[in-house]
Amino acid sequence: MLDIKFIRQNPEKVQKAAKDKGIDINVEHVLELDNKARGLDLMVQKLREDRNRVAKNKDIEKGKEIKIRLEKEESALKAVAQELNEWFLKIPNPAKPDVKVGKDESDNEVIRKWGEPKFSAKGGPASGWDFKPLDHLDLGEKLGIIDVKSASKVSGARFAYLKGDAVLLEFALIQFGLETLIKEGFIPIVPPVLVTKETMKALGYMENGGQEDMYHLEIDDLYLVGTAEHSLVPMHKDEILNAKDLPKRYVGFSTAFRREAGSYGKDTKGILRVHQFDKLEMVSFVKQGQDDREHEYLLSLEEKLFKALEIPYQVVKMCTGDLGFPAARKYDLEAWMPGQDKYREVTSVSTVTDFQSRRLNIKYQDGNDKKYVNILNGTAFAIGRTIIAILENYQNEDGSIEVPKVLQKFVGKSVIR
RNA sequence: GGAGGAGUCGCAUAGUUGGUCCAUUGCGGGAGUUUGCUAAAUUCCUGAGCUGAAUAAGCUCGCGUGAGUUCGAAUCUCACCUCCUCCGCCA
Numbered sequence: 001m002l003d004i005k006f007i008r009q010n011p012e013k014v015q016k017a018a019k020d021k022g023i024d025i026n027v028e029h030v031l032e033l034d035n036k037a038r039g040l041d042l043m044v045q046k047l048r049e050d051r052n053r054v055a056k057n058k059d060i061e062k063g064k065e066i067k068i069r070l071e072k073e074e075s076a077l078k079a080v081a082q083e084l085n086e087w088f089l090k091i092p093n094p095a096k097p098d099v100k101v102g103k104d105e106s107d108n109e110v111i112r113k114w115g116e117p118k119f120s121a122k123g124g125p126a127s128g129w130d131f132k133p134l135d136h137l138d139l140g141e142k143l144g145i146i147d148v149k150s151a152s153k154v155s156g157a158r159f160a161y162l163k164g165d166a167v168l169l170e171f172a173l174i175q176f177g178l179e180t181l182i183k184e185g186f187i188p189i190v191p192p193v194l195v196t197k198e199t200m201k202a203l204g205y206m207e208n209g210g211q212e213d214m215y216h217l218e219i220d221d222l223y224l225v226g227t228a229e230h231s232l233v234p235m236h237k238d239e240i241l242n243a244k245d246l247p248k249r250y251v252g253f254s255t256a257f258r259r260e261a262g263s264y265g266k267d268t269k270g271i272l273r274v275h276q277f278d279k280l281e282m283v284s285f286v287k288q289g290q291d292d293r294e295h296e297y298l299l300s301l302e303e304k305l306f307k308a309l310e311i312p313y314q315v316v317k318m319c320t321g322d323l324g325f326p327a328a329r330k331y332d333l334e335a336w337m338p339g340q341d342k343y344r345e346v347t348s349v350s351t352v353t354d355f356q357s358r359r360l361n362i363k364y365q366d367g368n369d370k371k372y373v374n375i376l377n378g379t380a381f382a383i384g385r386t387i388i389a390i391l392e393n394y395q396n397e398d399g400s401i402e403v404p405k406v407l408q409k410f411v412g413k414s415v416i417r
Numbered sequence: 418g419g420a421g422g423a424g425u426c427g428c429a430u431a432g433u434u435g436g437u438c439c440a441u442u443g444c445g446g447g448a449g450u451u452u453g454c455u456a457a458a459u460u461c462c463u464g465a466g467c468u469g470a471a472u473a474a475g476c477u478c479g480c481g482u483g484a485g486u487u488c489g490a491a492u493c494u495c496a497c498c499u500c501c502u503c504c505g506c507c508a
Contacts, residue, residue, distance in 0.1 A: 038467085041466095041467070041477090042467075042468075044477085045467065045468085045476065045477045045478085046476085046477090048476085048477060048478085049475095049476055049477070051488080051489080052439085052476095052477090052489080054488065054489090055436075055488055055489040056436075056437090056489085057488095058436080058488070058489085059488070060488045060489090061488080062488075063487090063488025063489070064488060065488095066488080067487090067488070067489095239427085240427050241427090242427080242445090242446085243446095363427095365427065365446065365447090365463090367446080367447055367448090368446080368447050368448080368462075368463060369447095370427090370463095370464090370465095
């Protein structure tokens with residue numbers, strides 16, 4: 001949610017920002033409702049003033065008269081305020097000025113690359129590789145560490161069993177990620193994975209069809225989180241943090257649940273796109289105006305982790321059309337995946353500025369002022385996809401897998417065979 | 418699931434025969450003054466908004482949430498939510 005004052009003062013800016021994100025809203029209509037609500041509010045306040053004065057004088061007759069008028073105005077105000085709120089919440093967070101205006105992912109920009117893509121079709125055997133790489137599912141099945149078939153019997157499509165050394169890899173990634181981030185001062189958290197509808201709404205993910213991708217438990221009206229962010233960010237709902245305690249950084253470990261509605265037929269092979277996967281997620285709460293710096297910091301940590309794994313990647317900066325509703329800027333880190341001969345998204349880091357903290361009412365006390373915090377979130381490891389990248393990049397001709405050096409002490413071996 | 422108890426302006430507290438409560442006090446936080454420093458003393462400010470050029474003045478709302486009773490509710494009624502204690506069940 002934006003500051004209504006900001007919308008009053010910059011209606012055309014807000015309108016354009018929504019358009020850039022491909023979201024259809026009518027700012028003028030919102031301002032009309034706002035105007036109407038303010039007029040009614042003024043009248044209601046005046047009547048209440050009269051009422052209070054009359055009550056003090058114990059003028060019962062006059063009080064009765066005011067009461068009737070007040071009830072009428074109050075219900076009118078309530079109706080307008082409700083309609084206003086409905087439209088108001090549909091206004092997306094504008095992108096930062098440095099974000100490129102674009103329609104969809106085809107307009108995203110690759111801003112840097114790291115590492116030499118192995119097994120690249122372009123470089124091919126010429127670059128020293130004399131066998132054709134397998135994809136993660138072929139490797140995983142050969143090694144007996146990924147089982148999609150059994151999962152489909154038990155749970156349906158887009159689920160998987162990780163077995164044996166894949167499980168060791170998962171826990172190694174978690175340990176390595178935690179070790180790295182705890183050194184940076186992050187507080188580790190295991191959060192709830194079920195949250196209320198109010199929480200999801202407050203996060204701004206129920207707008208524009210966002211609820212389509214979340215599992216909903218009807219009897220209890222609870223939602224399964226799509227990422228730990230969904231329960232980490234609202235942890236401080238309705239709180240006033242101390243400026244001294246900022247920045248506050250958390251690293252959460254949880255399972256993420258996604259319906260993947262609308263992605264039928266896309267990435268159906270293996271565990272690239274599944275309904276359930278585990279994830280290490282970073283969330284930062286920072287002071288106003290410090291989100292840009294924090295954004296670069298979180299991105300640098302993501303890069304640090306993948307550099308440590310020695311997996312080639314590229315950093316992609318999202319254009320306005322690919323940002324999502326609450327984000328003001330977003331970077332994806334795409335790891336090289338030889339099985340597909342392309343880079344695929346493995347992490348994502350966004351600043352939502354004060355968009356979520358307004359709805360969630362998370363402030364900090366800075367001197368005498370109470371200000372809304374800026375919130376950022378980013379992936380440390382999406383475990384499943386990181387395992388894919390490891391299997392495919394570290395494969396040998398015989399189908400065995402070298403274990404990345406930094407993970408060896410956690411896996412307890414240097415080769416998976 | 419059952420029985421009790423409780424939810425007050427960052428934290429902790431006072432206030433329930435309805436009417437100087439537009440809510441007490443302490444701590445924390447902020448601004449200033451004083452003492453050479455550390456530290457302490459002391460004054461003022463410290464819920465959210467609205468009208469307004471205004472750091473002038475005034476007003477409204479706010480005591481878990483939402484309804485209701487009333488001329489008037491933190492105080493009365495109802496529903497709901499959350500937390501605590503005990504019992505039952507269970508990883």
